[in-house]
Every structure is written in structure tokens, then in C-alpha cells.
Amino acid sequence: MSLLRVENVVKFFGGLMAVGNVSFDVPEGCVYGLIGPNGAGKTTVFNLITGNYKLNKGNIVFKGENITGMLTPRVVALGIARTFQNIRLFSNMSVLENVLAGYHCRMKSGALAAMLRLPKQRAEERRAIGKAIAELRFVGLEAEAENLARNLSYGNQRLLEIARALASDPALIILDEPAGGMNEYETTALVDLIERIRARGITVMLIEHDMSLVMRACEYIVVLEHGKKIAEGSPEVIKADPKVIEAYLGSDDDEI
């Protein structure tokens, strides 16, 4: 059974069709790539899945539940976590606090429990800190726990976003250009990290421009152009697909 099913999704921004009738299935436990030239609608598809945008038509089904039009916090609670293309950390808060944000939806204590400092609340805080440290260790940022997020290097900020997303115990993690701004060495480590995330039983979906990363990390790839799906299949199939080659290299004014 597929973990996530996107069915005939349509999204307009005014008169511009950003996503036109896109469908795909993400099977459980795979690394799924979403690629395409700039402006193809990849991030829009992610924003539709996570409820940041309202879609005009179509359905999104996650774990058999229709999540179309559901608010983002509910989507996260159901098990879809994401990172952002343009890093969005809580920059003036510590690295640890950033990760705690992800675990927020798995905690229960409210304002009253905090004001009364109930034993249950204190135990939960401890558990949350333990969880956050574990996630930081998982991405390799444990030593930075008490630094401010804004003082991290660019690549480490991307890793911190991943740690924050992982802290919500997702079934599906959506990475929007995780290798953006990373050097070759960091990218290789990222491929390894993605593999380890998958080994934890978390399905990974990613948008990426770095083709070497996509081809190394993904088992299945969907290609979008102008908001439409033009190809899908394994990396080998995609590499050989004439439509994909045309989309990327085709006419002179396209990006190279």
C-alpha cells in the first residue's frame, strides 16, 4: 500500500497554473525524488501536501486518511514532517530548542501543568531533552546543542532542520533541497544520512537540484515541468528519458 497518494492535484496562483493535475504514489519505506527545472511546481506540491497551501482540486491521502485541506499542525501530528528550501530555523534560539520544536506535537503538558510544575510535566521535559539530544546525535550536531541556531554554518543549519523534522517522529519526511549550499563532502554525508533515515523506517521524499545526489539517493523519481508530470521511474529510466533531457537541456534559454 502506498503511504502517500497524490491524486489529480491542481493549484492556481491567480491565473497561473502552478500545479496541473499531478498524481503520484509514494510507497512506504522508499526514497522518493521530485525533480524538475526551476518553477516547475515542486515546492508547491510539497506545500500542498503539508497544508501550507490550499489546493484547488484533487485529493491527498496519507496512511489511508484524506488530508486534503487539513491544517499544517494536524498534518505534522499525523506524521508528515518537512524542511524548508530557504532555511527557516528559530535563529535566536538554541540548537536544542529548535529540535524540541519538532517534538512539541508528541508532548502533552499545557500551560497549567507547567505553572504547577507537575511531576508528569517534568518527566516529559526530561524525555523531550533526551529525544532532542538523540536526534542531534543522529545528524551529527550534538556538540552544537547549546549554540544559537543562527551561529551554525549553512550546511549545519540544513542538518538542524532535518533533526527538527525527525524529532516529530514522522512516517514521511519531506526534504526541500537539503543539499542547497552544501559542498561535495557534505553532500556525500547527506546521502548517507538519508539512507540512515530510511533505515529507521521513515519514508523520505526530496526535491533536489543536485542530480548526482538525486541519482545516488532516490529509488524512484517523478519529474515535473510547468506544473505537469512529464516522467517517472527509477533513476536509470529518468536519465534515459528524452523528455527529461529536453526539459533540462533542451532549448537554449533553459538553465544549464
Add this chain to the structure above:
Amino acid sequence: MSVSGNNIRIGLYAAVAVCWVAAPFFLDNYQTDVLNNIAIYALLGLSLNIILGYGGMFHMGHAAFFAIGAYTTAIMNTSWGIPVLWLLPLSGITAGVFALVVARPIIHLRGDYLLIVTIGMVEIVRIALVNNIFGITGGPNGIFGIASPQVFGYPINGIVHPAHYFYLLTVFIAFTIAVFYLLEHSRYGRALKYLCSDSVAAEGSGIDTSGYKLSAFVIGAFWAGMVGNLYAGKITFISPESFSFWESVVMFMIVILGGAGSIPGVLLGAILIIGLPEFFQELQQYRLLIFGIALVAMMIFRPQGVLPPKPHTYPVDKIDEKEVAL
């Protein structure tokens, strides 16, 4: 922050607390009453800090919640003779319920838009009080003859013995600081700081931002309502003038100037904004001029406030290795 730095800070806070508690022994009644005013505004600042400091919502109508708490106490006490301190929780609840109803439709507004709507709210409340709404607020004259609060049968008169009232307020401030400190460093307080820092990222991390914003309003209003109760019991006479838009501005200044999101900052803000003008009594009309210049200078040279919040350190090293689990 190094350990010694932390110790110096705690020592400083302790010294200030001791001076505060001992102050009435060295001051006359008028000066102690000034301290009482500082205490009332410190409490109001702390309650506004939940909304404006942690949540980052530009709320300039806090006097409305303060007024509702004070009027609840005044009406219930003068009509039915219910002791003032018994009305403390009820005053908070009426203000909190009012905030829930009023804030719900405006909670999604951002920055300056929210500011303007909350200014409207505080004006509407003041006008409603002036117009003797439901025939119970006493119109522009307000309500006279509110009883003084009693603690174990011992009346605490804020006019005759300001020092007595000073200690009642001090106990309440200590309680407020403790409770708000715990709130700040909890899941709840963090959620407010996340949504203040980046609401899209907060939503993306699973935080129900509008729910938290609304609850921040309710908690802030609940506390302001309780302060209204203590205020009514202190001066025993309230009128709409005490809850004008200007009062909201003063509370706003206390939080922003002292350090938004910082409890020591807000306390210092109250001392500076309410206490300092007393020192410049003889300057008369130039007082506000100096005050204005000081405010402008502050906003240019130290916009984060006199004592901005310190990053919280978590007991990372006290967590056992076996508690570190995915």
C-alpha cells in the same frame, strides 16, 4: 554564560529583592505608594509580556483586561459585599473570558494591524464604562467605596497604610514571577517563542499557532484581571479614566523598553517608567520631554530593551545516556 557570571546575576537579583522588601522601612507613605504603583505596573507588564514578549503580538489594549478585572471586583464588592480577595480569581476569569471572545476573530492579524484593532478594543471598553453600560459601571464617576482586602480578618488598607499593601503586592509579584518563569521555560513558553520567531516554521513543526496565540491572550488577560482586582482594592475608587489608552501605552513601553520576553527586563521597565518620573518632579513640564527623548534614544541604541532575555540553558549534562533515545 559561565557559572560565575550566573552567580553574579543571581546575587544581583537577590540584592535587589532584599532592597525592595526592606524599602518601606526607609520611606514615607507617599514614597511607599509610588512603590505600590510600580508593583501594579510591574504585574501588568509581566502579564502583557506573555502576549507581547513571548508571543510577539503587538497588543496595545491591555488596559481593557485590567479594567474588566477592576470593575468585576468593584461591582461585586459594592453590590453584594463579597470580600475583595475572594474576587481575585473571578476578576481574572471575567477578563480571560472577555479576551477569549474578543481576541478570537482578530488573532490572525499581524503586527501593526493587530495593534490598531487592540487600540480600538481598549477605547470601546473605556467608552462603554463611561456610558454606564448595563447601568452597573457608574458612568464617568466610576464606583466608590470598594472595601479594602482582608487577609485572615486583618484589613489591608492601601491608602492609610501603603506599606501593608506593599507587602500584599510583593507576595503576589513573587508568586507571579515564579509561575511565569516556569511557564517561560516549558513546552508552552517555547511554543510562544517559536511562533514569535517564525510562525511558518512553527506551524511546520506541528505547533497550532492560532491556538497558542489565543491562549496567550487569555492567560495575559486573566492575570491583568487579577491585577485589576488588587488595584481596585488598593485605591477603593475606580473610574474609566484609570483605564485609558494611555495606560495601555505605558504597559507596552514597560515591556518593550525593559526587554520583551525577559522577566527581569519587565520589572526594571516598570521601575524606570513609573518610578523615574518621580525623581524629576521639580522639572515639571519638562519631565515628559526628557522622557520622550530617553525613549527615542533607547529605541535607536538598544531596541531589544535594557535587559533582553538570556538564552535558556537546558540541563543537557544532567540527562543520563540511557535517556538519550530516538
